Amino acid sequence: MANVSMTVNGKTVSGEVKGNTLLVDFLRQNLHLTGTHVGCDTSQCGACNVSLNGDVVKSCTMFAAEADGADLTTIEGMANEDGSLGVIQAAFQEYHGLQCGFCTPGMVMAAQDLLKKNPKPTEAEVRHHLEGNICRCTGYHNIVKAIMAASGQDVGAIAAE
Amino acid sequence: MYAFDIERPTTVAEAVAALKDEDAQALSGGQTLIPTLKQRLASPSKLVSLSGIAETKGVSADGGTVTVGGGTTHAAVAAGASAYPALAALAGGIGDPAVRNRGTIGGSVANNDPAACYPAAVLGSGATVVTNAREIAADDYFQGMFTTALDEGEIITAVKFPVPEKAAYIKFEQPASRFALVGVFVAKYADGVRVAVTGASEEGVFRWTEAEAALSGNFSAGALDGLSVSADGMISDLHGTGAYRAHLVAVLTKRAVAAAG
Ligand SMILES: Cc1cc2nc3c(=O)[nH]c(=O)nc-3n(C[C@H](O)[C@H](O)[C@H](O)COP(=O)(O)OP(=O)(O)OC[C@H]3O[C@@H](n4cnc5c(N)ncnc54)[C@H](O)[C@@H]3O)c2cc1C
Ligand code: FES
């Protein structure tokens, strides 16, 4: 067992972890931040995406011990300070970017990563950035639309099938 | 996963010392090793995480050589290897953004997956693999799928790429995993052309020497007309037969030459 400490959504947290404790298990089980989901546990689906020192990573494919000292943001950190939905979350709601919602935390974390690095992406760039995120419900069009809308761009011309 | 401890050294020397313990294994980005551990296909007693070693991170360009530290992520190469655009583009096409933010060149080249992208760039550029102990020429380094010249506990600290006049990597993606069903890296140097093929052969990455000879005389897609590779020894699996892969090798080599310009 080793002690780790890190900043999660602006708060300093610490806890005991084993060598093989995954970051996602530390977030969900130690910190009770259950917004970060485990869809595949095989590094394919992106439901477990979090932001690590400003870059999106799959928290099922990283050990908690390696996040010692890191600055993390999870989906719980995406809302506004008053608890209302953040811009990306609100756009997902507005444009029906979710159905069951299981993939949504990972989609929102991928989206924030993209918009931070590329504030006005093209539709093709949004789709390319979502390559590591699988959604079994929506067919992706409305997710792309929501992210384009969150970037402040007109989404009238984007196909909605 | 079986139980193991994790150590986080901050220098190559400390990591090499830590890897001397029996059943210790290096952990870099974990994008290959962690899924392997989850399947219980590996049972190290201890993982030595290389991600805290600053001296093996970063891309530098100097006098016609681009040097990529072994711990440099795919995302950092995509953003930082502007002196070698084909290499930057290859790195930017690996997996997806989250994989690129963790996965490293050292891990990819050490693993030598037969469908991985980096081995094609390393062999296709005639690059040099630098370890804590020595320098290994690409032609001596790759020794068949998942097999390399690395000794037990040896760490890749950098890869040195001579920058070609022209180069391109074309990958025919396996659409679900985004690994290469077949990928071809073509690089034109003053003294000749190198063509490296990944994803296709049961022997792992290889050089297509007939294409190299044809292209060294005439660097155009037309120079490859009539050339083909044998389907013998090509990977056959549910994604494609050996004959299909052999066909792709010729098609993608032409496309890579055209893309290199
Ligand atoms: C969804 C997904 C898609 C992917 N798509 C692609 C793709 O399109 N193309 C592609 O090429 N790859 C792809 N990959 C693999 C990815 O590029 C991995 O990052 C890479 O193969 C391994 O690098 P790593 O740093 O994660 O190594 P790790 O997983 O940490 O280690 C891999 C192996 O290398 C050893 N090792 C690690 N670093 C060193 C070192 N410096 N010296 C010596 N030994 C070392 C480890 O002990 C281990 O045996 C994909 C992975 C995933 C999860
Ligand atoms: S749960 Fe991590 S990628 Fe699917």
Ligand code: FES
């Ligand atoms: S909304 Fe159900 S998986 Fe995406």
